[in-house]
Amino acid sequence: MKKTRIAIATICLLCTVGATVLTSEASTTFAGAIVGIDQSQRTITFQTRDGHTWTLPVADSNILKQEQIAKGDWVRIEVDLSERVTKITKIREGQLFEPTRSLDEVRP
16 A cells, blocks of 8 residues: 555656646747837837737846847747747848747637
């Protein structure tokens, strides 16, 4: 009986750890243009090619400095499950038009 409880507890623990790892690595990528940057609030305003605009918090303020982005730059952003920008990559406008998803499609 004791071995069964230990086995069940171990399985539950492994499932919990596995779910946490999968959730923490999840992100969605979007492409579009920077409409505005608020350094003090650590947010960017982003517009997709189909005209949807969002203001999203940046997970780490260094992200804004690393890529040296500015209003009007074409970028690809990665957004985590908490709707925070985790990565920004400058792109040329010609690279922009590959399939992207809207935040509305990702939100539950």
